[in-house]
Amino acid sequence: MEIRKIIFRKEMKLVTLLLTSLLIASVSAATYYSMLMQPRVTVSTPAIKFSQAPDNPAGSTINNSWCRLTAKSYPNATLTYEKAVYLNNTESNTNSFRLRHVTITPTNGTAEVGNWTSIKFLVYNSSGYVFSLNYTVNSNNWILQPSSGETSYYTIPANGGWWIKLETLSPATATIGNICDIQISVDVQE
Amino acid sequence: MILPEFFALLSIDVFLLLSLLTCLLEDRFPKAIPYIYQIAALIGFGHLLVSREFLTIFGEYMRFWYSFFYLLIALANIIAVNLYLAVEKKLWTLAKAWSGVITFPITVISVFFVSNYGYLQGAQFPTLILQVGLVISAIVMGVSISIFLSPDLLNKLKEVRR
Numbered sequence: 001m002e003i004r005k006i007i008f009r010k011e012m013k014l015v016t017l018l019l020t021s022l023l024i025a026s027v028s029a030a031t032y033y034s035m036l037m038q039p040r041v042t043v044s045t046p047a048i049k050f051s052q053a054p055d056n057p058a059g060s061t062i063n064n065s066w067c068r069l070t071a072k073s074y075p076n077a078t079l080t081y082e083k084a085v086y087l088n089n090t091e092s093n094t095n096s097f098r099l100r101h102v103t104i105t106p107t108n109g110t111a112e113v114g115n116w117t118s119i120k121f122l123v124y125n126s127s128g129y130v131f132s133l134n135y136t137v138n139s140n141n142w143i144l145q146p147s148s149g150e151t152s153y154y155t156i157p158a159n160g161g162w163w164i165k166l167e168t169l170s171p172a173t174a175t176i177g178n179i180c181d182i183q184i185s186v187d188v189q190e
Numbered sequence: 191m192i193l194p195e196f197f198a199l200l201s202i203d204v205f206l207l208l209s210l211l212t213c214l215l216e217d218r219f220p221k222a223i224p225y226i227y228q229i230a231a232l233i234g235f236g237h238l239l240v241s242r243e244f245l246t247i248f249g250e251y252m253r254f255w256y257s258f259f260y261l262l263i264a265l266a267n268i269i270a271v272n273l274y275l276a277v278e279k280k281l282w283t284l285a286k287a288w289s290g291v292i293t294f295p296i297t298v299i300s301v302f303f304v305s306n307y308g309y310l311q312g313a314q315f316p317t318l319i320l321q322v323g324l325v326i327s328a329i330v331m332g333v334s335i336s337i338f339l340s341p342d343l344l345n346k347l348k349e350v351r352r
Contacts, residue, residue, distance in 0.1 A: 010216060017213050017224055021206040024231050031238045032199045036191075038245065 047095045047190045048156060053083035053163050060085075073116060073168035073180075084166040087123070087186070089156045095188055097156060099123070099133040101149035102183040104142055113140045115178040120167040123154070130154055130162065133184065153189060192307045194254035195241050200303065201257075201264035202234035204296060208267060211292070218279055219271075227267075234260060250311075258304070265300060268293050282344075286337075294330065 049064040056062065059070040067085055089095050099121060106112035114137065122132040131154055134145040156162055209227035212219045237260060241253060272293050276285035301323065337343055 010213075013216070013224070014210070014213050017209055017228065020228055021210060021231070024228070024235055025203060025206055028199055028202045028231075028235045028238055031235070031242055032193070032195055035193055035195055035238075035242050035245065 045090050046188065047091050048087055048089055048097050048186065048188045050186075051086045051088050053086045055081040055083045056085065057081055057166070069166065071166055071168055073119070073170045073174070075170045075174040075176075076172035078167060078169045081166040083163045085164050087156065087162045087164065089158060089160045091190075092158045094155050094157055095190055096153040097186055097188045098151045098153045099131075100151075100185045100187050101133065101135075101144055102185050103181075104135065104183070105181045108141045111140060112178055113137055113142060115170055115174040116180055117169040117171050118167070119169075119180065119182065120165075121184065122165040122167065123162055124165055125156075125160070125162045135182065150187075153187075192303065192310060194250060194257045194307070195238055196303065196307070197254075197257040197261040197300075198234050198237050198241070200300065201261045202231045202238075204261075204264040204268065205231035205234065207292070208264075208271065212271070215284075218275065218281065218284075230264075230267075254307075261300060261304075265297060268296055290334065298327075 046065045050062050050067040051064075052062055057069050057071040061068045062085060069081075069084055071081060071084070072079060087097070116135075116137050118134065118136040120132055120134040123130045131151050132145070133149075133151055136143045136145065205227045209224045209231065212227065213224040216224070237256070241248065241257075245253075272285055272288050275281045275288055
């Protein structure tokens, strides 16, 4: 049989087309898969967001994902912001979060620390107190409660609204005008 | 999650299927047709490569429309081959088989994926599409069952026309 006839036989054509088809289909699928695996980062509303509450300290800034509370502290009197800021679960499923201490100034060992007795961040829901992250002073040192500086994770129900109650207290000997900056992280497990 | 390029991938497979089928039925088609479909599938592959390279530049809207347009071309080719067999070649049995085994299932699969993609993307399809789709499906199923149960029905209809 001539080579020319073999090449143009129907079976040969079909086998050739089948092989090229397999090749095209597999490389196309691999290309699509590589596109599917490309990471994508979409800006979205946080699962648990901060929002305005009735007792926001004056001058505070509250955004969805961060807030800055500019609270006061009075010598020898406890100042309470009953609902300083809301923590709202924006999703229709439960989410867990905790409070974690990041930084505080004045730092331990400096005399300025003695201008405060306690600063407490207490988390409440409609049923009452849930947990807290407290800063108390003992001879120019900050004592954290819990001592690890981070609370356990607590589950906020779907679309639930919890809030932070802020309590501050300074000793009678405190100097007016001293400032304490605290940075706390709200860690959310989505 | 479905990317818009899924429609291009589906179209490539449709072109490859057409290529193999037209090769199997080579006596009924021009000799070059299977190779033309292979080239069409290769163009689809090129299309996927371009899409991947310019993923961030092309918006999802644009990517959907050019992938969807490519899918429409693939579907149009399936229907064109069906019509070619029925009208040009007068191969009624083959055309019916092609319609039942290739044209109808692939059209249904394409509609399913397009509507699914639209649903995931939050696109609002008119509610009428569902009703129209159900009516068409019911008609096709009814006609198919009638022909299946009484194969002479078509011949009888032809005689009535004459």
